[in-house]
Amino acid sequence: MTHRGPLRCLPPTRWLVPVLALLASAALAQDVLAAGPSGYAPAPVLSPGDYPAIRGLSPRLAVWFAAQMHVWFAAFVLAVPIFAVILEFVGVVKKDARYDRVAYEFLRVSITAFSLTAVTGGILLAALIVFYPDLMKYLASIFGPTALFYALFFFFETAALYTYYYGWKRMAEGRLKLLHLAVGIGLNLSGTGLMFVANAWVTFMMTPAGVDAAGAFGGNVWEAVNNHLWSPMNLHRFVANIAYGGSIAGAYAAYRFLGASSEEGRAHYDWMGYTASLIAIGALLPLPFAGYWLTAEIYSFSQQMGITLMGGVFAWLFIVQAVIIGALFLAANYYLWCGFGRGGYGAGYLKYVKYIAVVVAASFLVWFTPHTLILTPSEARAIGGQYHPYLGPLGLMPAKNTAVNMMLLFTFLSFLLYRRAHRRPVVPWVKYGNALQAGLFTAAVANISFLGVYYGYFTNTVYKVASSVPQVATTLFVIVACLVIEWLMARGGRSEDFKWGRMPERSQYALILIAVSFTWLMGLMGFVRSAIRQHWHVYSVMKDASAEAFTPSIAYAAKVVSAGTVVFLAIIVFIFWLGGMGQEKEAGGDG
Amino acid sequence: MGRFVKTAAFSLFIIGLYTFYSVFVIPPINPGEPPSESAASGEPATIVELLALGEEVYNGKGACALCHTREGGRAPALEGSALVAKARLSSPGYSGKAVDAESYLYESLVDPSAYVVPGYGVSGTDGGVSPMPDVRASSIGLSETEIRAVIAYLQSVSGVEITVALPERRRE
Amino acid sequence: MRLIKFLAVNLFFYALLKAPGLLAGKPVPSSVITMYMFFIVMTVLLVMTITDEGANGLFAPIRSLLEDPSRALARKVLFVLLPVAAALSVQYLSTDPGPPFELRSAHPAPPGVVRAYGKVYELDGLENPLRALEKENPAAFKELAREGGEVYFRNCFFCHGARLDGRGHYAYAMDPLPMPFTGSDTIAQLKESYLFWRIVKGGPGLPREGGPNISSMPAWENELTEEEVWKVILFLYDYTGNRPRSWKD
Amino acid sequence: MALEAGSVAMQEQNSALRMKTTLAFIASVLGFGALFLVLDLLLFNAQGLSFVFKG
Known part of the structure; x- marks a missing residue:
């Protein structure tokens, strides 16, 4: 039982932080109340001298790094309980003990990350207070009262986490199991609440509300909290956290799969990797829509900020994003294709893979074809300008929207075939059902291409982007309708169990790629979110007067994000190793 | 230990690829420096200086060119703004207090919602509210001189006579 | 295998x-x-x-x-x-390092207003004043296009070529190459007002996004009269069989 | 003989089935195509959809 050692000595940090935060917020609240309603000063106007300088240390880089680490850890530890509760719930409904086992295992190996989230949060706070004291003073003068909520949520989350974790074995039966599930849901609610409070501070810096043009606070904290970006950011981060947790769990399972010595261990981790990646991809699909809402709110707050985001300097950033998301989709497809081998009928579907691959890859290529081509002068000469007769149309939005929908549609087709790999429908109208599905796909592909080509290039610009809505509607319709048909056809069908563990080792690297890409992408998008504020601490209210107020280039940001990703993943691996030590003693080592 | 080295190498390779792509493949574009506190170092003494300041503010500090482009369609093009200004005053949707073309332009800069060109209002307000900020607000923060210079610049690109008075003359 | x-x-x-x-x-x-x-x-x-x-x-x-x-x-x-x-x-x-890659827009967005010949042209909605003759008086239109051809061969042909393919005598000294007018992807995609602007203001009149400013096209406002510019535009379309885009589509 | 007749009958049945499935496929393409067209028109006419990009 020595392995519990490192865990035992960590809880004090868990208790100390909320207590300190509670004291600090009480003191702050007192300050704010004592100042009275007339006590709100406008945002301070700063000069370079107001920023403490420490030789050889870049304040922005330090804060950036600390913030990035904290956000990654926070996303991870918010995702783990969501993930665990979903699995536990499915396990209770399906009466399948595997789900419970996976949920508990994943929670157990991740438990150290909770302490590290608090530690990185503390480091971030310290860095901010040291390097940007005036900004923090200003924010505290507005958000002082919310720190109380933060501390309360923190307190509840910690309490719920320990009950949830340590009570898992003891509350495994009957009514206690339901109570345990309720504690898990409470844990998630308080965790999400915690994130919502923190999001209010972040979004206020981007789209301040509740303050006048000079930054003087009107006294209504709720107004400042419920600013333009708060709700979309809450949604976006919530969904992204689920996807992120799924991807990390998948990578964990992949790693254990690679090292599993017994057939049983391989089957278990194969199944865990599949379930986790399914959750990750499922949560990834609605993410673009949350992103659209976020972007729309940025535009409605400030056109200037919106244009900075989508055009000009950051246009290339979205090409990088396209490359990474394309890689994610390719990897997910590859994982599904490899999974054909798990079912008895899978071999028959392998011949379709290359056609799906052609469509997915072609969509991917269209998606990251830049609007502004990089040409050598001799090429520019031959083409006679920047606009390429064949590639030019591919750089425009309608082509990209079409490509994304095709990619989704054919990834879904991979999934359908994967399901068919272990299930043969026997209803009398199988042939007609297949014809119906094929017709649905054909009609959808035709409709999406028609919308993209016709409305994208042959009508005026108003329809150019509006056509993306019916395109997405078509894709969603196909997914729902196909699943319904599939479900009707599968009734009474012969189904073979998947042979879990019958996966090539190569496929596991796809899961690792998904996790690494997710981490990197989160860092990059975090950069752009922060960078579109440009030289403002609080956009349009409080200027950043420090020497590092300029916006860094994408290349620089990519290097910082890469360094952060390496450090973060190294720590995560260390945490898993720490958590895994116990298991090896318990289970006699299948890891 | 072999699988650890393998997966670590694989992960580093992926991160390396993304970094390589962002650093070397996409063109290096450096975002501009934050704008200086005030474009107007002193009061412009001549019309030429006033116009130069106006153009500088228009493309730089004022960030006008960000939205007022022909391709974007987010905001009306301004190259003929001073030409149409006079006609705007008598249009039915006009609710401001301007009396001539110059004061109309001034009003459009500091109170953009006084007249919203049809089709350019914030969606959902039925064209009643302009998405443009007051240029004196801190997100842009133009001084009185800079606003006058922008108006002069708009008049010059519209090809009409420049009616903006130089600061000295206004003081007299 | x-x-x-x-x-x-x-x-x-x-x-x-x-x-x-x-x-x-x-x-x-x-x-x-x-x-x-x-x-x-x-x-x-x-x-x-x-x-x-x-x-x-x-x-x-x-x-x-x-x-x-x-x-x-x-x-x-x-x-x-x-x-x-x-x-x-x-x-x-x-x-073989080659010259550096560049980002340049070949058909940059035109300004809203062009000032030339002591007048202000609003490019939005600007039509070729001679275009109407095409239907009203085809004989006169042919004559105008022929005169435009004369203007072309006295001024433009050295770079843009006898066959209007952008490969005149001097063409290979230029980088980028002069624009060809044949084919369906240059002037066929543009309005006549755009050509008017590019001819009158030339390379020096390109906006910033058209740069690095390496177009060798001179600004013709001091060499050609307004009517000559419109005539040469007629010729370009007439000779290559292209139709200009109109304001309606 | 019977076997031959059986296989001929099977072939006929197969080709009939193939015919029928092809027809079903064409019908579903047309049916869903029409459905999508209606959907497109409805969505285009709905207000406020082009909220992100104004042009």
């Missing part, structure tokens, strides 16, 4: 990407080809390694080359050739 198939599939796609450049003279930029090929090779690799048999079939020749004792000679040859090939490619890349 599968290794050969792998190479063949990739070569096929490479040829497909190269084809526009070799056959139609519109090369796909090398930067794009590099990116495309990277992902195409990856995808082909993925598709060919879904099953264990597939992966083994693909890698078996490589493995045997590296491990099979009977192929020691081939291995040694490979290990000599590889570094030589690497050295040669590095040398090739370093001795």
